[in-house]
Amino acid sequence: MLDDALRDILALSAEFAALTSTDDRFEARTDAPGYVYMRRGSVGFSVPYYLAPVWPSNKTLAAIEDVLPLVRMSDGSCFCLSGSSTFLGVVSSISDIDCCEYFLGDGNALFTALEHTSRNTTESCLLVTYKIKGRDEGVKKQRPFGLNGGIEVFLESNGIQNYDDLQSLKLDFVASLSGFGVLAVTNLVVPMSDALDEQGKISFQYQEAVAHCDTSAPLRGLVQPADLGRYLCFLVDDAKSYIKQAHEAAGAGRHTDTFTFAVKSLKRMMSWLVIIDPDGNWGAIADELNNHHVQAFASAKRAEEARSLLDTIGGEIHPESVRRLRREIPTFALSRINEKEASLMLGLADDTWTKVQDMSSRPRGEAT
Structure with missing residues (x-):
């Protein structure tokens, strides 16, 4: 039924x-x-x-x-x-x-x-x-x-x-x-x-x-009702865990970690909201994830991860193929996030978490 x-x-x-x-x-x-x-x-x-x-x-x-x-x-x-x-x-x-x-x-x-x-x-x-x-x-x-x-x-x-x-x-x-x-x-x-x-x-x-x-x-x-329930619970649990880690990082003055965990929590909550909220309140998250700081940080992470993977390649692959890909990777360093940028992202994550709790049928709990 x-x-x-x-x-x-x-x-x-x-x-x-x-x-x-x-x-x-x-x-x-x-x-x-x-x-x-x-x-x-x-x-x-x-x-x-x-x-x-x-x-x-x-x-x-x-x-x-x-x-x-x-x-x-x-x-x-x-x-x-x-x-x-x-x-x-x-x-x-x-x-x-x-x-x-x-x-x-x-x-x-x-x-x-x-x-x-x-x-x-x-x-x-x-x-x-x-x-x-x-x-x-x-x-x-x-x-x-x-x-x-x-x-x-x-x-x-x-x-x-x-x-x-x-x-x-x-x-x-x-x-x-x-x-x-x-x-x-x-x-x-x-x-x-x-x-x-x-x-x-x-x-x-x-x-x-x-x-x-x-x-x-x-x-x-x-x-598959059970699978759908598992997925929605996974998103909420992951978002809660990331927000907790973001607050712990903020307490220790690790601004980049605060920013990173807040962004991860927002992505999980956006995935939850596109299913649960047909009115599209996820749009505010999308706007924030497209701001300059997030874009610059994601671009640097993308380059860093690609470079790290290429560094593991031995002689099995023709060196020129590896060199060509490495030359295409931008040389900018991973962005350093300041306290204000981290706090703004964490504030949005906290506000969004409150909305998710209000909309969710699950028992409410503290994320921090």
Whole structure:
């Protein structure tokens, strides 16, 4: 009964979003309640309806689309843009591009795909590191990866007994994108046997837009009340944790940390508000995240992360490819945040947190 109610709400919301959107690219999907669909050339995107107002422009998508085939492991997987990447229509202050890939296939197929991805280097996109996670803590590897011997040897060398114990594989790339410059692109690969595999819950489908080469329905639907509840709780809990860390940093006079944690909390609350608040009160957060200080800080973080990843590359990759990417990275230093800038950002985070508490059905609690 709850599923039916959520299905009806999502379907009507998607229809309303498509009809009222200022972007005429969207139409509601009838086979996937809650999703709106748009197509750009050979690539289609299924987007949760509440992300339509924040979805990237055609110009931004054109830049991102160039790198998607290079970071995607398999054409047969469910590949998604994730997190802040879906908000690029209204917030441009990001430090990386996030993707998620639900990999449908056995261990041999995954190993073959990883081999291909590691070799598929271009002058504009390099796989630099990966982090493999089994039932225990993850293991991070950098080039040269030493991919030989097949899936069994690969898993054993990373402390994993068998393929069923593999939970995720996070791939870190450095890429040069038009309009963004050189930045990190991550792909969180989640092995799954089918759409109902519990392992899919490592990520949240509510923060993802599925990229299609066809018109098939998204692998993980939105009509999952428990998953939606988990996602909303995750956003609130993370926002509360970040605000607490921001206040602790402020008390210690660490202005840059205060600023950083406040921005992170605002991003979590904005993700919550786009779902919960149809009146668009998240717009004030978007405006603040686009101010000069946040933009400058994000640009510096983007350069710092890309440079750090490139520094890990050994002799396996042609040096000129690495040098060319490094030359494209701006040389400015990470911005130093003063007390006033940090206090203003923390004040906005506190005010927004109060609004979230007022709107939330969860018991209220102190964030500080």
